[in-house]
Structure formats: structure tokens, C-alpha cells
Amino acid sequence: MSAVNLAIETGGIAFRNPILTASGTFGYGREFEGLTDLRALGGLVTKGISPKPRFGNATPRICETASGMLNSIGLENVGVEGFERDKLPYLRECGTRVLVNFFGATFDEYVDCGARLDALDGVDGLEMNVSCPNIKAGGIEFGTDPRVLRDLVRACRAAIRKPLWIKLTPNTSDIVALAVACAEGGADGLSIINTITGMAIDARTRRPKIATIFGGLSGPAIKPIALRMVYQVRRAGVSLPISGIGGIQDATDAIEFFLAGASTVQVGTQSFVDPDASGRIVRDLEARLAADGIHDVRELVGALVVK
Numbered sequence: 001m002s003a004v005n006l007a008i009e010t011g012g013i014a015f016r017n018p019i020l021t022a023s024g025t026f027g028y029g030r031e032f033e034g035l036t037d038l039r040a041l042g043g044l045v046t047k048g049i050s051p052k053p054r055f056g057n058a059t060p061r062i063c064e065t066a067s068g069m070l071n072s073i074g075l076e077n078v079g080v081e082g083f084e085r086d087k088l089p090y091l092r093e094c095g096t097r098v099l100v101n102f103f104g105a106t107f108d109e110y111v112d113c114g115a116r117l118d119a120l121d122g123v124d125g126l127e128m129n130v131s132c133p134n135i136k137a138g139g140i141e142f143g144t145d146p147r148v149l150r151d152l153v154r155a156c157r158a159a160i161r162k163p164l165w166i167k168l169t170p171n172t173s174d175i176v177a178l179a180v181a182c183a184e185g186g187a188d189g190l191s192i193i194n195t196i197t198g199m200a201i202d203a204r205t206r207r208p209k210i211a212t213i214f215g216g217l218s219g220p221a222i223k224p225i226a227l228r229m230v231y232q233v234r235r236a237g238v239s240l241p242i243s244g245i246g247g248i249q250d251a252t253d254a255i256e257f258f259l260a261g262a263s264t265v266q267v268g269t270q271s272f273v274d275p276d277a278s279g280r281i282v283r284d285l286e287a288r289l290a291a292d293g294i295h296d297v298r299e300l301v302g303a304l305v306v307k
């Protein structure tokens, strides 16, 4: 038996360790078979699922930026039926916790999608992506107005029995108000953060580098913003556990998120650089804690020393 305990029960789910993979950067799990040991991970979060399949945006829809990347995939996915038929059988056997990320284009679609995924065996929890344009509200994201967010979480909560985590958008001036809204709506956990809206220009062609002009920035460039937001939510005393996301490359980055207040972390863009990044972080985290004489990873959560 290992001298270090990495196991943690948080957000309604018992994980063997606190290292998960982030939605949209790890496919539906099977894509990484043979590249990393899924059984060694705490869990994986699937690509975002909508009620019906979506084909996503025009290309180019990815480009590299300084210390990160921009994407505008457009939430391409196989839909709930395709997920159940083609992806879930593998995930049921994959040996790690499975959280399904989901979204809708309307309030009703969110509730419908969440309820249908909730009913599926092999799904350990749901992560709701609220960074989608709300057509009725003029295209502003569902997740940026605390009252809309609270009502959306409440409606989904009423239809979902499994653990429900809400993935917050950083495209806001008040992350704490959004976190409070999720707690009021009855969520079980928060995932902080999604990508930050940005753009990139090709000076030679004078064109935007991605077809939709704007995209979501991810990677090491956003880590300081993500840490700041995790810490702000934690410091405000919001009672929900936090899954920290943003630019995590190695075990040290993960530890920084734990200190800021996250009880799990999710590895995103780094899996494109190194498909075994999440597995490596699990191994290095264990070695690092052992070397530092820390017996339980839970000791680190929120242990930031301020003054």
C-alpha cells in the first residue's frame, strides 16, 4: 500500500485520486486507450453532449497562441443517443470515474439532456457547461447572469439525481456571484474555469486565424486567471467543492490549484502536448507528496498561506 493517500470523496463522487481530464480535450476516453492508463486516473470528463448530434463550426477552428491555443470547435458531439449507443459501453468498462459534460441551446434542452444522461448506467456524475449562447437573451452566455444561472441549475437539479457539477465561464467580472448562484440552485460542485474568449490574427493574410473570429483561449496562458478564480470562490466561503481547470501541465500546477482551494483538478490542453500528461501527473503527484512527507492529498486543499 502506498504511504500517500490520493483518494478523495468530493462533489458526491469517490475518486481514487484527484486528477481528471477536462471536457473536449480527451474525446470520449477511448481515443486515449494505449496512450495513457485510464485506470490510473481519478476520472475523465467527456466531450460536451447535447440532445441531438452537432457538427460544429467551420474550419480552421484551432490555432496555437503564446503559451496556449484558441479553439472554436462549436461543441461538435454525437448527441445523447449516439453517446449511449457508441461511447458509453466502452466507458462502463474503462475503470475510471466518468463525468458527462452536457449543454443545451435552450433551458428545456438543458433539462432534457441532463435528465436523459442521468438515467444512464455507467455515468457517475454530470458536468453542466453553461458557456453556451442563450439565443433568447440575445446570445449572451447562460452562465454569465447569476439569476439565469441559478434558475437553470435549479431546473436541472430537479431533473437530475446524480452529482451535478457546474462548469463556470471565466468571461465574467464576478465569478463569486456565479458560484453563489450555483450553490443556491442546488449544485453539488463547481468546475472552474472554461476557456477565455480571445482572438488571433494572421498579419500576413490580414485574416482572423480561426473561422469564427473569436475562440476560447486555453493552456498555460490562462493558469493565473484560473487560480485567481478558484481562490476567490474559496475565499468567499461558497460551500461547493471545486474542480480546478486551466493550464495544468504538471504535478506542481495541480498542487497550486489544491492550495488555492480545488479538491480535484482537470488536465486539458496539456493532453494534446502529451497524451499521457494526466497519468504522469498522478505518478509525479504521488512521488512529490511522498518526498515532501505529506501523507494525504486532502491536507493541501485550501492550505494556501496568506500572510
Ligand SMILES: Cc1cc2nc3c(=O)[nH]c(=O)nc-3n(C[C@H](O)[C@H](O)[C@H](O)COP(=O)(O)O)c2cc1C
Pocket: 022, 023, 024, 025, 047, 048, 071, 073, 075, 101, 129, 167, 193, 194, 195, 217, 218, 219, 220, 222, 245, 246, 247, 248, 266, 267, 268, 269, 270
Ligand atoms: C479543443 C477544446 C474543446 C473543448 N470542449 C469543451 C466542451 O465540450 N465542454 C466544456 O465544458 N469545455 C470544453 N473545453 C474547455 C476545457 O475543458 C477546459 O476548461 C479549458 O481548456 C481550460 O483548461 P486547459 O487550459 O487545461 O486546457 C474545451 C477545450 C478545448 C481546448
